[in-house]
Amino acid sequence: MTKIKKTKQIPKLSYLSMLVMFNLGAAASVSAEDTISRDNEENVERITVTGIRGSLVRAMDLKKSSDGVVDGISAEDIGKFPDQNVAESLQRISGVAIDRESGEGQLVSVRGLGPEFNAVQVNGRTMATISGGRAFSFDTLASELINGAEVHKTQTGKLQEGSIGATINITTHRPLTVGDFKAVSSAKSTYDELSGNYSPSFSGLVSNIFDDGKFGVLASFAYSDRDSRSENGQTAGYITRDLSLDDGTTYSDVYMPRNYDQIVQTENRERTSGSLVLQYAPSEELVFTADALYSQYDVSYRQDILAHWFDNANIVDATLDENNTVVKLDSARNSATDYLNRLSERPTTTKALAFNMDWQLSDNLTLVADASYSEAESLNGGRTTDTVAGFVNAYSFDNSTGSSLPSLTFAEDLNPAVVGSNWASQFGDDIEDEILELKLDAEWLVDRGALAKVNTGVFYSDRTLATTYYNTNWRVSVLHGGYPEGVDLPDELFTVFDADGFLSGAGGGSANQWLKFDSYEFMDFLLTDAAINGLDDPAAARETIAKYDGFTAHAEPDAYKVSEEVAAAYVDFTFSGDLGDMPWQVVTGLRYVETTTRSKGAQTELLNLVDVNNTGDYQAVESDDYRPVSVKNTYDHLLPSINANIEPIEDVILRFAYSESITRPTLTEMSPSTSYGGGKLDSLNASGGNPRLKPYESENIDLSAEWYFDEASYLSLAYFTKDVDNFIDDGVSHEVVTLEGTSYNYTVSRPMNLNSTDIDGYELAFQHTLSYLPAPFDGLGLMANMTFVESESSADEVDNPLPLPGLGDSQNLVLFYEKGDIQFRVAYNNREEFMQRTTNWAGGAPIYVEDYAQVDVSGSYDINENFTVFFEGINVTNEITRKRGLYENHVLAIVETGPRWSLGVRAAF
Incomplete structure (x- = not known):
């Protein structure tokens, strides 16, 4: 809700120092509050605008005053962010789309x-991530700890x-910005309609200043x-196979589904987050800031699965469509109904420490030093x-009717006595990411002719990503397998699982009941004498189990780590002036970086x-x-940039930007290991990573027109184009390997810099508050945006051009509505079909995510000055x-x- 709050202004000494830190330092860019000083005395009142309109005004002011093309979001008030995490809010910005996991925003495109x-920073610092690559997992950060976020679209x-x-730069709260004592807290209960469970979450923030505003402390905490x-309902992909049916009919190179599974996943996500910020301003020229952030995010799930694996050798009848795709099949020979259980635990920890010094050496010169360290750890190794x-x-599979879900019919038998053992394993990755960053920035206010200021600085970072895969030895995994030869299992291992209307939101699944069991009880039984004695060779089985320590997951010896050192230096020149009555500004810069x-x-x-x-193999x-x-x-790069804007008419801004930028290869693509195979001498193959990959290189042009026509109201249109070289794709190279004096020609598959890509698109954004309407409709407002984007790649086939992963309109x-004590919001987000990955593991074909539109709602009512009740609805x-x-x-x-x-x-005090 929009409110005008009167609070004591912090002393001028601290406030001036704080302005230096926020406007010139690397630690933060967006103020949490819109402050208007009423006079210049040390103890004055200030006006702070909160609520939806306040957040819109701050985000609009950021966009309008930025050197380049920047969009942002801001907390409505301290401890009050509009969505469950930052990714959910960022998707409201033009050009931004998100990927969800278990219904929660996780990754941003x-x-x-x-x-x-896309680079993600917290207070201007790169955060370690548990994604295993460079992508930042936004679900590890609680929204209650966040002050705002900026999306810098130009360089x-x-x-x-x-x-x-x-x-994307996420900012957190600062005590010298908050000012006098502030305490906020919230508690909520969330009802998950599909699971029928209620889940608690609560958060709190306390901030205060001491010693006449020279010292500030802020602590925050969030738990969910x-x-x-x-x-x-899923398949593992469509594979290309030849079919020979019982009636003698044969088909070549048909697309056949690999399987069809019904999966019910129950999941728990427990997140504990906290932050501590200490600030000290011994004088109006100097501010010290120390930050600590901690997040413990534990994800565990259980999957109960009814599975049918399609083996083309067992198919007795099939129907194909015009694309040579199997849309119906009957499998009758030695096929199987499988019951699967998967259990997984993924405890993750993210820690960050940072220290910042903001020193105004003179009226014209400011120096900012920043040091930060962050680490993230995900311990899933052997825990799945x-x-x-x-x-x-x-069974029979039918996907020919055009219904939302395929259907699968089979002889249902819920009698545990017929069930035998097949496969058992434990696996998973341990991921560790560490980042050290050091920065020194200087700003010199020149004010000589058109030259207004010069920014310069140096940067150093050292990052290390280590990945270790754990797995049960395959000899143990297959020891008890095979139907009908599998080991007989005790009836008490199994109970009937009731899916309770499986995928009812998509029309319903083929079955609603199947047998379930517990993975660990299952594996424990397979190691007993009763199970081992049922095998053909119990002595050999015991020897195998002893040698590999049963189903214990062992670290694979081909684990690797990649370290990356970056040294950079930059200079930016800011020119400004007036062309007649039209103010203009040009920021031109150069950044040199060595990696x-x-x-x-x-x-x-x-x-x-x-x-x-002697067969030639x-x-x-x-x-x-x-x-x-x-x-x-x-490798090194020299990266030029220019950002220019002019205001031809009051509140109308035209922008132009040109830059060259890079994105370094994903660290997981840079494994130094290569695996060599055997075979015919004219077809020897190998595969591996590529530690010599070059970064993606892009030339970027942006044009933008923005009209700020009222308070919290604007209309903008932007055009962008990117010419990307060194695009990485799966490729092959021909390498010669010499063994004992003989040379062999290998075809080696590895990621390579193969292609170039052109991307261009448009963004249209509109924001308006309808305060001129008669009461009570004067509380209405709206935000709307559209993004249209296309790409063209040198890898495109004439009859099958593939978009870039993540590319799609939105x-x-x-x-x-916000008036008095009432606030209400309805948000609609639509992301049109996009390609998520270029290949899937089974068939090699791309993975597309079809059009997805989600509606979220929220509302609140102020009981009094201190207490507010609120509700939220996600994917209503x-x-x-x-x-x-x-x-x-x-x-x-098909996921529900x-x-x-x-x-x-x-509550706020």
Whole structure:
């Protein structure tokens, strides 16, 4: 709600120092409050505008006053952010789209470029992430700790390189900005409609200043414990196969679904976050700031799965469509109904420490030094299970009717006595990410002719990403497998699972009941004498189990880590003046950056190729031990930029920007290991990572016209184009390997800099408050934006051009009402179909996410000056996520997460 608050102004000494820190430092860019001083005395009153309109005014002022093309969001008040996390709010900005996991925003794409192409910072610092790459997982940060966020769509010399999409800077609260004592807290309960569970969350923030405003302390805390459920009808992809049916009919190169599974996932996400900020301003020229941030985010889930795996050798009848796709099939020979249980735990921790000094050496010169360290750790290694039991069965699959879901009919048998064992394993990745950053920035106010100021500085970072994969040895995993030869299992291991209207929001699944069991109880039984004695060779089985410590997940010896050192220096020149009555500004800059990467790993050494049976098939002879391998790579770039704007008419701003930018390769693509295989001498193949990858390089042009026609109201139109080189894709190289004096030609598959891509698009944004309407309609307002983006790649095939991953149009509309003690908001977000990945693991075809539109609502009522009750509704229309392959009927996933409703209370003192 919009409110005018009168509070004591902090002393002038601290406030001036704070302005220096926010306007010139690297630590923060957006003030949490809109402050108007009434006079120049030390103890005066200030006016702070809060609520929806206040947040819109601050975001609009940021956009209007920025050197380049920048959009932002702002908290409505301290501790009050409009969505469950920052990603959910960022999607309201033109050009921004999000990927969701379990119904919660997690990754952000900007202007059609996926999460790996966008840099995310917190208070101007890069945060370590548990994504395993460069993409930042927004669900690790609680929204209650956040003050605002900026999306920088154009580049300057000062802005840290590493993004050809956008740089997103999240800001947190500062005690010297908050001022006198402030305490806020909130508590809410969330009802997950699909699971039927209630989940609690609460947060609090306390801030105060001492010693006449020279010292400030702010502490914040947020906790949530969310139980949810999702339902997924999925295939693992469509593969190309030849079919021979019982009637003698044969088909070549048909597209066949690999499987069809019904998956019910119950999940728990427990997040504990906190921050501590200390500020000290010994004089009006000097401010010290120390930050600490901590987030513990534990995700665990259980999947109960009814699965049917399609083996083309067992198919007795099939129907194909005009695309040579199998739309109906009957499988009757040695097929199976599988019951799967997957359990997973992924405890993650993110920590960050930082220190900032903002020193105004003179009226014209300011120096800002910043040091930060962050680390993120995800410990999923060996904490995910994959266990399979089932029985021989026959089934029919039908995807020919055009209905929302395929149908699968089979002989349902819920008798545990018929169920045997198949597969069991534990696996998962441990991921560690560490980042150290050091910055020194200087700003010199020149004011000589057109030259207004000069910004210059240096930057250093050292980042290390380590990934270790854990897995049960496959010899143990398959030890008890095979139907009908699998080990008989105790009936008490199984109970009947009731899916309770599986995928009812999409029309309903094929079955609502199947058997479920617990992975760990299943594996424990397989290690008992009763299970082992049922095998063909119990003695050999015991030897295998002892050798590999049962189902224990072991670290794979080919683990690797990639370290990356970056050194940079920049200079920006700001020119300003008036062309007649038209104010103008030009910021031109240059940034030099040198990057050094070191990829370290281990691999077995290829010793020889031997034709064992004199058949022409050569077997690879490898060393018994893994041996270390390390590769160093260095490259540098000179990155120019220019941002120009002019105000030809009052409140109308025209902008032009040109820049060159880079995005470094994903660290997970830079493994130094290569795996060599055997085979025919004319078709020897190998695969591996590529530690010598070059970064993506982009030339960018932006044009923007913006009209600020009223308070919290504007209309803008932007055009952008990006010419991207060194685009990374899966490629092959021909390499010669010499073994014992003989040279062999290998075709090696690895990521390579292969293609170039052109991206261009338009953004249209409109924001308006209807305060001129008669009461009570004068509380209405709206925000709307649309993004249209296209790409053209050198890799495009004439008859099958592929878009970039993440590229797609989007539309957003937010209607709100705010008057007196009442606030209400309805948000509509639509993301049109986009390609999520270029390949899926089964068939190699791309993965598309179809059009998805979601409606969220929220509202609040002020009981009095201190207490507010509020409600929220997420995905209130129960929209379904659909993924497909090459053709529309290549169903990959149909996911229902259901609506969520929250009711809570907020207190502020």
